[in-house]
Amino acid sequence: MAWIVLSAVLLNPESMLGEELRDGTRLGPASTDVHAALTLDLERTLGPDTSSTMTLSWIRQKSEDQVFAGWAQQMNGYSVRGAMGRSLAIRDRVTGLWTVTYRAFRYSAPEEIPAPVLNKDSALQVARLGHPSRDWLQPTLQLAPGKDGEPTLCWVNSGVSTKPGHHSNLRVDVDAQSGQVLAVEEQICQIDVPGTASIFRTEGTAPQSPGTTISFPLAGAQVSGGGVSTFTAADGSFSLANATGSNFTVLAGLQGQWGSISSDSSAAATASAAADPAGVDLVINSGQVIADTAQGNAFHYMEEAFRFYVDAPGGFPAMVTPVTATTGMAGSCNAYYDPALTMLRFLQSGAGCVDSAYSSVVLHEFGHHIVNSLGLAQQAFGEGYGDSLAVVYLGEGIIGRDFSGPGTFVRDIVGANVQIPCSSGIHFCGQALAGFWFDLRQTMVTQLGEAAGSDFIRELFVDWSSLTIGASASQPFHYDMLIEVLTINDDDIDVANGTPQFDEICAAAAAHGVVSPELLTLLLGLDLGPGATVPPAASTPIRVLVEEILATPLPNGSMVIYRFEGAPFQAFLLTETSPGVYEGNFPALNCLDSLEWFVSVQDDANRTTTLPPDADLGVYYSTVVATDLITVVEEPFSVDPGWSIAEPTDTATAGRWEWGDPYASAAQASGGVPFTGGDLTCYVTGLGGIGQTQGAHDVDGGDTTLTSVVYPLSDTGLHRVSYWRWFSNATSITTPDDSLFVYKSLDEGLTWVEVEEVGRGDPEALGGWYKNSFWIAEGASPSGTVMLRFHVGDTGFGNVVEAGVDLIEIHNLSCSTTPPPPVENDFIRGDCNIDGNRDLSDAIQMLEVLFGNAGSFQCEDACDVDDGGQVNLGDVIQMLNELFLGIPGAPINCGADVTSDSIGCLNGLICP
Numbered sequence: 001m002a003w004i005v006l007s008a009v010l011l012n013p014e015s016m017l018g019e020e021l022r023d024g025t026r027l028g029p030a031s032t033d034v035h036a037a038l039t040l041d042l043e044r045t046l047g048p049d050t051s052s053t054m055t056l057s058w059i060r061q062k063s064e065d066q067v068f069a070g071w072a073q074q075m076n077g078y079s080v081r082g083a084m085g086r087s088l089a090i091r092d093r094v095t096g097l098w099t100v101t102y103r104a105f106r107y108s109a110p111e112e113i114p115a116p117v118l119n120k121d122s123a124l125q126v127a128r129l130g131h132p133s134r135d136w137l138q139p140t141l142q143l144a145p146g147k148d149g150e151p152t153l154c155w156v157n158s159g160v161s162t163k164p165g166h167h168s169n170l171r172v173d174v175d176a177q178s179g180q181v182l183a184v185e186e187q188i189c190q191i192d193v194p195g196t197a198s199i200f201r202t203e204g205t206a207p208q209s210p211g212t213t214i215s216f217p218l219a220g221a222q223v224s225g226g227g228v229s230t231f232t233a234a235d236g237s238f239s240l241a242n243a244t245g246s247n248f249t250v251l252a253g254l255q256g257q258w259g260s261i262s263s264d265s266s267a268a269a270t271a272s273a274a275a276d277p278a279g280v281d282l283v284i285n286s287g288q289v290i291a292d293t294a295q296g297n298a299f300h301y302m303e304e305a306f307r308f309y310v311d312a313p314g315g316f317p318a319m320v321t322p323v324t325a326t327t328g329m330a331g332s333c334n335a336y337y338d339p340a341l342t343m344l345r346f347l348q349s350g351a352g353c354v355d356s357a358y359s360s361v362v363l364h365e366f367g368h369h370i371v372n373s374l375g376l377a378q379q380a381f382g383e384g385y386g387d388s389l390a391v392v393y394l395g396e397g398i399i400g401r402d403f404s405g406p407g408t409f410v411r412d413i414v415g416a417n418v419q420i421p422c423s424s425g426i427h428f429c430g431q432a433l434a435g436f437w438f439d440l441r442q443t444m445v446t447q448l449g450e451a452a453g454s455d456f457i458r459e460l461f462v463d464w465s466s467l468t469i470g471a472s473a474s475q476p477f478h479y480d481m482l483i484e485v486l487t488i489n490d491d492d493i494d495v496a497n498g499t500p501q502f503d504e505i506c507a508a509a510a511a512h513g514v515v516s517p518e519l520l521t522l523l524l525g526l527d528l529g530p531g532a533t534v535p536p537a538a539s540t541p542i543r544v545l546v547e548e549i550l551a552t553p554l555p556n557g558s559m560v561i562y563r564f565e566g567a568p569f570q571a572f573l574l575t576e577t578s579p580g581v582y583e584g585n586f587p588a589l590n591c592l593d594s595l596e597w598f599v600s601v602q603d604d605a606n607r608t609t610t611l612p613p614d615a616d617l618g619v620y621y622s623t624v625v626a627t628d629l630i631t632v633v634e635e636p637f638s639v640d641p642g643w644s645i646a647e648p649t650d651t652a653t654a655g656r657w658e659w660g661d662p663y664a665s666a667a668q669a670s671g672g673v674p675f676t677g678g679d680l681t682c683y684v685t686g687l688g689g690i691g692q693t694q695g696a697h698d699v700d701g702g703d704t705t706l707t708s709v710v711y712p713l714s715d716t717g718l719h720r721v722s723y724w725r726w727f728s729n730a731t732s733i734t735t736p737d738d739s740l741f742v743y744k745s746l747d748e749g750l751t752w753v754e755v756e757e758v759g760r761g762d763p764e765a766l767g768g769w770y771k772n773s774f775w776i777a778e779g780a781s782p783s784g785t786v787m788l789r790f791h792v793g794d795t796g797f798g799n800v801v802e803a804g805v806d807l808i809e810i811h812n813l814s815c816s817t818t819p820p821p822p823v824e825n826d827f828i829r830g831d832c833n834i835d836g837n838r839d840l841s842d843a844i845q846m847l848e849v850l851f852g853n854a855g856s857f858q859c860e861d862a863c864d865v866d867d868g869g870q871v872n873l874g875d876v877i878q879m880l881n882e883l884f885l886g887i888p889g890a891p892i893n894c895g896a897d898v899t900s901d902s903i904g905c906l907n908g909l910i911c912p
Helices: 002-007 034-051 120-128 290-310 359-373 379-394 431-448 450-467 479-489 502-510 840-851 873-885
Strands: 019-023 054-063 066-075 084-091 098-107 134-136 140-145 151-161 169-175 181-186 189-191 222-225 228-231 249-253 261-263 270-274 324-329 335-338 343-347 522-528 540-548 553-564 570-573 575-578 581-586 594-603 608-611 621-625 628-635 657-660 682-685 703-707 718-728 740-745 753-758 766-776 785-793 802-814
Touching (some): 066 098, 084 450, 120 134, 120 151, 290 324, 290 379, 290 450, 335 359, 343 359, 379 431, 379 450, 431 450, 431 502, 450 479, 479 502, 540 553, 570 581, 718 740, 753 766, 785 802, 840 873
Parallel strands (some): 261 324
Antiparallel strands (some): 019 098, 054 066, 066 084, 134 151, 151 169, 189 335, 222 228, 222 249, 335 343, 522 540, 540 581, 553 594, 575 581, 594 608, 594 621, 682 802, 703 785
């Protein structure tokens, strides 16, 4: 039958915009006016072109010293879907100046938008095709992420299903230029939880039933009569002031400041009475009909959720759209939020499930409304946010208690204990975010007591809601989100040194797989050290600057840890030569030595700080001893290089390797690695097409192999082979169980050796371009060539699997053992500035080059006071000892250096 196809609605998750920025590491320009501070920071962060497209959509003043701001983007008068910004400004109480301390933006680079070719009637006609039985709203123009995530002018069409019990609202994006359908997305934010609602409402968090229904004061309901209206107070009281006449009817119903409640299965809950100066008592219903109780439950928890935000310090101006709810709708065992209509929908009881309008279910759906009001993507984040609101407000970790009978539930947040990264369904993964908020609430209630702990969490949650820009790489909770929470909790504009509840917040995050930032106890800077390549030398100096933040380095706790290729790690100590300056020397470095190294400093807070910061994760500095570096191969794939895209043994039925410009999806890149040539082409597993879902062109049914052409190597020297690769296996609901394998061949394809496997649990298996390299020793390739092979497949549970390869580079490193002779001129040792005198200005010159902004020495040999073969702080000290303490030094002669070392004198004197 033709109707069957309607149950398989095409879902196309919204493409991410081209640019994203999150930055809490620097302070913005200061101003006495908060709007000026926000605008100046916006311009400095995004530049004049992009900032001119951003407008303030709301501003929330939490206190006299703290302001949150929300930004939206428009181009040519059209709103850019998914584009947003968040800023946090703090006022210095001493100076009165406002400064932005945190900003986050998701945006598109400005471009000219051509006028629409298609009119709205034609666009609506296109949208209707294949989607019968729907009421369609008037199309509107909007810039939506199209191919490559770039903004495309679209007619946005919303069609609500007219079939009884079919709760669906499709959004269809139609290209305003070509008339092509770019995306079809279901707008109903559905959860797999049920519930109900009524006016006599249910006590506690269990669903309504005649035995648990109790009369409560009705807060926030509109009461009208005599030409005036008001809203009931928290205790249910009201006063109709200045009503006209005395013979009129007082009417109350489920209409709040935020919207209203209606029912599909019972009459609207209302009550009326004749006006009486002595007072009237309005009872909305008897509480014996579950469908009526459902209306009351829905109204109460929507009113409470509304007050949760708007009564917070600074209010919640992002939530300006009215929201309504309908209870008792056809169907059972579910509840929905429709963002196009800003409507909560609750289904009646049936099929073993209760009426879904009660406590945690209502709060969960209202959470979707907040996510929609903030312009954030729903999906796993929306589900997690809805659960989090219920958790924070109710203080329990159960969503949908007793939903299908006593002791049952829809979700047990605590029992699920979801960890990040999560690759299961969006409702399951969303529990990682809710679990974080539940654990943090429990900790704060234990520390502060129920009332104070609950108030703390509620305020923190609302403030975080004003700052967050939502999910990252489909994960509803992630490291950057943890930084958002810590930024809110911070009290000195420096998250790196901790926050008042740093340990508690980080412990709650760690319980769900999100690693916390290390507290910054020391700040390290590399002032001098070997780079990617260095010439051979008897010793190579290193100088590290150490700034104490929260701790002090331990004696003999500062060292360099290094290893030569194929050898175990070794270490040498760094010596503090002056306050905060630590120096040492690498041992002899010989031609074509390859070493990895990092700096490690232990402090009295029992922490170890390293350079690079991720040394504990195996990220080290790499140095090769070479005098020449030559690019042998640079392949950006701007044209098809003719690689083999299949092997006879490949079995994939879809998503085989192709060369070209890919279409972005939640799993695949929108283009290759940015390169100086500007090309977007690369090799990917299936190029895809406009409007296709992420599973339409991924690898399916087996494996697929990409093999390079033969690349020649130089006859001598060391070779470094680099490539960029993309791999995603964690965007579908099934557990990821596939890998990308990379191989090399040094004999023109006769044998292959594995270089790396990127697979399950690898942080680089979530999409994104990453660079990897390997070395080929001199003479290791008998054929004098190298080939690469990339093998990927979907061979397990049927995941969405995508891969890509781009920008191959091969560099040849060679080395000469004969160092170039130093330039020699006449000089006076100690006359560092070459003015013919030895005085304090020479010591100052040394310090300016070593630690200041001066570029280099005019005559390095002259500054080497102790003739040790290098200039360091010891030379400054010896110079000062000679000048001011009378300690004798080297003879003061004018002439060339009589000792042999690797430094010389570029600009010298003419000796008399």
